[in-house]
Amino acid sequence: MEEQDLVDIEVTHDDPDNLVDSYSSGVADFPFHRQTVVANRLLAGQPDTELRSLAGVDTEQVKLLEHQVDAAHRALFDMDGKALLADEVGLGKTIEVGMILKEMHYRETDGSVLILTPAQLAKQWQGELREKFGLEFVCNYDDEFRGFNAHDRIIASIDTAKSERHRPTVLAREWDVLVMDEAHYVKNEETDRYDLIEQLTYDYAFFLTATPIQNELTDLYNIVTLLRPGLFGSRDTFHQYFIDSSQDTLVNQNELQRRLGQVMIRNRREDTDIDFTDRIIETRTFEPSIGEKDLYDAVTEYVRGAYSQDSGQKLVLMLLQKEVVSSPAALEGTIRKQLDEQHELTHRDELETILDKIDAIESVTKQDRLFDIVEEARNHVEMGRVIVFTQFRATQRQVLDGLDEQGYTTHAFHGGHSSQEKEEIVDQFREEGGVLVSTDAMNEGRNLQFCNIMVNYDLPWNPMKVEQRIGRIHRIGQKREVYVFNMGLKGTIEEYVLDRLYHKIDLFQQTVGELSTILTRMEDSGQSFEDEIFERLVNADSEVDLENDFDSMAIDLGQQQELSQKVKAFNNGVFESFDLGTDDD
Structure with a gap:
């Protein structure tokens, strides 16, 4: 200056x-x-x-x-x-x-x-x-x-x-x-x-x-x-x-x-003169198959044990915990990479056991239930347009393969596409309808108001990313009600995040700015929202402890939300009669 x-x-x-x-x-x-x-x-x-x-x-x-x-x-x-x-x-x-x-x-x-x-x-x-x-x-x-x-x-x-x-x-x-x-x-x-x-x-x-x-x-x-x-x-x-x-x-x-x-x-x-349309949220949680439940428990047990011995693995272990509720395909890729790159891996036997459990899964519950949502859209919505979000490329490929087999018009969108390719994909989705399956690369400022149905196939632990997904279709210029479907497996970290955190703060009715205020307050301690979720997961000694830990985190969130609302009210009080005018004298 x-x-x-x-x-x-x-x-x-x-x-x-x-x-x-x-x-x-x-x-x-x-x-x-x-x-x-x-x-x-x-x-x-x-x-x-x-x-x-x-x-x-x-x-x-x-x-x-x-x-x-x-x-x-x-x-x-x-x-x-x-x-x-x-x-x-x-x-x-x-x-x-x-x-x-x-x-x-x-x-x-x-x-x-x-x-x-x-x-x-x-x-x-x-x-x-x-x-x-x-x-x-x-x-x-x-x-x-x-x-x-x-x-x-x-x-x-x-x-x-x-x-x-x-x-x-x-x-x-x-x-x-x-x-x-x-x-x-x-x-x-x-x-x-x-x-x-x-x-x-x-x-x-x-x-x-x-x-x-x-x-x-x-x-x-x-x-x-x-x-x-x-x-x-x-x-x-x-x-x-x-x-x-x-x-x-x-x-x-x-x-x-x-x-x-x-x-x-x-x-x-x-x-x-802005008239924002309504946002309708529906969360659908499903019982995992016996094989999926067995796989989830094995991964969670491995993550807890490995983290207790070497907290330096945190990012990889957090990734595994997210992948196991996304798709077996996403999880398999990371496990095989670990086995290939680390020949003297301490937990090799456990990882190989996890691979065996992946191979034993015959059908993917989430994918089967996704077909129900997409079919509803095809029957009731113009051109049947649906956007499906996932965090992982392997999950994206698996979902696309399944939709293709069912005869749907599909489009893939991910960070590996060039800017020109991304434009062409969005144009094709607009013109042809069908299902666009995207990674979070779609978060980068895309406007998709021509679509009003979105599915969170898996959920980021950072609620800002969830709102940014929704913001692709629920924004200025959207003329229809927006429908958001959240998919989750019962008895997993996904259900805890959905029911005990996101719904506690009414996440899906928040905006990016409001969420930023809440999360900034929570993260002043230096630990991110995702870190806190992971720490609670790996440190819980029992299912009851985990429930109590997430209830405690939900209370913290609620307190931060109350503070942010008080801040908003105070702001409005300060600026209540603020002169916005450009009136001519």
Whole structure:
């Protein structure tokens, strides 16, 4: 950031009117020259402030809504390219940033762009900007990523950017544009994330969050100060003028909102014309066959024993536990790989026994029941379109083979396809109908509103990934009710996750933003949601212990959800009368 002389304001409670005057004049004047320079760069070569690039947006890929266009325009021209986009969840803040970046690209003010996101959203950002706005970015998870000084348009996890390996390179560069998704991730000024953003050098910045206040009003101060240093003066000034410390309540709300109006844009659902369709969830759990139950018990016993001896195997063991409830084919591939690569494997006999149990399974219960769901769709839904999600390529192949044998029109979608192939697959699915069986590669920003039935053949333990799957079909532009079928085997970890966790927090009615708030709170301890599920599974001494452990985790989730709802209510209270207007005088 540019060096600026921050203004310290002497606060006297005896003369609040004088405080407002000095607070206003002192802070408002100092960045004026810098704002003028920025505004002139944005307007360079242009006779007006129209969003000229929108004519080049493919309206088949993205429907630009009035509130989104207005937000993009205000961020660029009313706020001089530094704005906090704080729309409520589900209103398309990513689309607003896409329009902003598209316009800046048109005006050639985006020589270097850094987009920082939570790790799980980086690839989704990349897909959305490519497909909806024709903007190509390299992601730090791409094979071709060569570092933060090797590309001009980068999307990266904020934790990757702040790592010891990359931080010096990130900070050494002068960025034209910084985009910070889920900006509440940097609400704490004592974290490395905050420190990174504070030290970054950039000309334009766009921060996104539906919850600018997560715990206390200081969250808002910290986020806004990173974006517009000095707007609220010093932290002490902010607290003394806007917070009644004796009652821990907000005061001088009109002045707070006036200042926020210089940097923040917030749209509410009720202020838009968006009509989201209903989401209908049906969970179907099935009794596994004797062979499937025997296989599950053998794998779980092996995982517990191996983890107790060598916790370094955690990722592989977690994978086995997920695969055993997905398909025997997925599990078999990983077991054979372990046997081939580790000739002196301690548990070789156990793994070979597991292979024998896989061979003994004659039919796959989930696959047989999937045919029932697909047949219902074929009989009652236009073109019988169904999307089936699985985490594993081997499961995908097995499901496709079974559907092909039953005479269904099928389509496969996975990360091994090129971008062009992915486009062609989606087009064929749209035109031909049938069943598209996809890995989670489909999560990367695909819009599939022409389909309204989805099956979770197996369930990721991270609920964010589940919601991202559902978000492929339940999004702005969907005109029909959305049906989501969750499949699970009784008596397995899958049933515990479904019944004791996901349904406890009403996961399937949450949105990505709301889930992010809940999970962020849970994961502040440093352990991920998936890690906690696995630890509870391997450490339980009995079925009763496992039930109690998951009940305990469900209680924790419920508490975090209650906190997030209180945060949402507080946000709405702070911004209740926030002036959204662009009304002409």
